[in-house]
Amino acid sequence: MNLFRKKRLAVAITVYWVLLAYIIAGLVFWFIELQRKNSQMAAYELQQLKMDEPSYESRYSEIQAESQRKTAQYIGEGSTFLLLILVGALFVYREVRRQIKLQLQQQNFMMAVTHELKTPIAVTKLNLETLLKHRLDEQKQQRMIQAALQETGRLDTLANNILIASQLEGGDYVRAKEELDLSTLVQRIIQDLRHRYPDRKWIDSVEPDCSLSGDPLLLQMLVSNLAENAIKYSPREGSITIALKQERGHIQLAVKDEGAGIPDEEKKKIFNKFYRTGQEKTRSTQGTGLGLYLCRKIAQDHKAAIKVTDNSPVGSIFTVTF
Numbered sequence: 001m002n003l004f005r006k007k008r009l010a011v012a013i014t015v016y017w018v019l020l021a022y023i024i025a026g027l028v029f030w031f032i033e034l035q036r037k038n039s040q041m042a043a044y045e046l047q048q049l050k051m052d053e054p055s056y057e058s059r060y061s062e063i064q065a066e067s068q069r070k071t072a073q074y075i076g077e078g079s080t081f082l083l084l085i086l087v088g089a090l091f092v093y094r095e096v097r098r099q100i101k102l103q104l105q106q107q108n109f110m111m112a113v114t115h116e117l118k119t120p121i122a123v124t125k126l127n128l129e130t131l132l133k134h135r136l137d138e139q140k141q142q143r144m145i146q147a148a149l150q151e152t153g154r155l156d157t158l159a160n161n162i163l164i165a166s167q168l169e170g171g172d173y174v175r176a177k178e179e180l181d182l183s184t185l186v187q188r189i190i191q192d193l194r195h196r197y198p199d200r201k202w203i204d205s206v207e208p209d210c211s212l213s214g215d216p217l218l219l220q221m222l223v224s225n226l227a228e229n230a231i232k233y234s235p236r237e238g239s240i241t242i243a244l245k246q247e248r249g250h251i252q253l254a255v256k257d258e259g260a261g262i263p264d265e266e267k268k269k270i271f272n273k274f275y276r277t278g279q280e281k282t283r284s285t286q287g288t289g290l291g292l293y294l295c296r297k298i299a300q301d302h303k304a305a306i307k308v309t310d311n312s313p314v315g316s317i318f319t320v321t322f
Helices: 002-047 056-133 138-170 182-196 216-233 291-301
Strands: 178-181 201-206 211-214 239-247 250-256 305-310 316-321
Touching (some): 002 056, 056 138, 138 182, 138 291, 178 182, 182 201, 182 211, 182 216, 182 239, 182 250, 211 216, 216 250, 216 316, 291 305, 291 316
Antiparallel strands (some): 178 211, 239 250, 250 316, 305 316
16 A cells, blocks of 8 residues: 555656646747747848838837847746746645655554554553453562553553644643642652652652743643653663753753663654654654654743753753743
8 A cells, every 4th residue: 555655656746747847848938939939020120121211220229129128028027937837836846745744644643553552452451351360469460550550651641642732733722821839740740650660760850949830731741741751762771860950040841861862863853743763663662753742832832942962971851941
């Protein structure tokens, strides 16, 4: 199916460029024809003149000036038409390419969502069936329950991301604006993460009394998505740092991981909707390409700036400055 779509796309692009070339060639042909007719008409009128006429010189100058005026007119109109054709063709080509790219990203998104839904459901179902059918010791039961909770958390995060993204895109989400203690919110998220991922190494540095005005649900999603992103791309033995501080009238949230890092050419793209590095079928990391997109949108809605830089010696640092 993908091969068939690629062939259809190649045929459509080829036809597009052939038609564009035909239109430009037609424009050039008509310019040449008009100019040829203009030259013939000027030559005919000059032949009709008699050199012994008193008005010969003035009439000769008028014919030459008229011919030059028409030539300038043809060049001006032809250049205008050509410019309009090229601008329109470029606009159409870019829009078509953008729509095709968006369609491919949406296709990858659906593949990722399908995988993200099936995997935690299968794991949770298997764990619950094992607990129901077998009498396990307390330690094994706790491990399986913990795994089920992690997968349920993944489902909850995925559902929230899709729902909030849809509401924000459609303008249906009613943003709350209230004074809240961001320090308390971040500490609560860190405690939840420690409970859900006890095998991870968490480092937190949260200054107290970092207050701002915003939507608590969106800010919670912002912090959670950055933390979940760090979990996905960090090795199990690596540490994840969540820091919150206030200085010079700004509140700065930073989430650091010790993963492979992000190439410089990818740093701006990762905040685009549905964008994910690599091929969907061969990618080993989980995700749908909505998490960082939502982080950027939530940050913008709170008049904050979000950026990613390299961690030392390895990894990435996502920083949100309010």
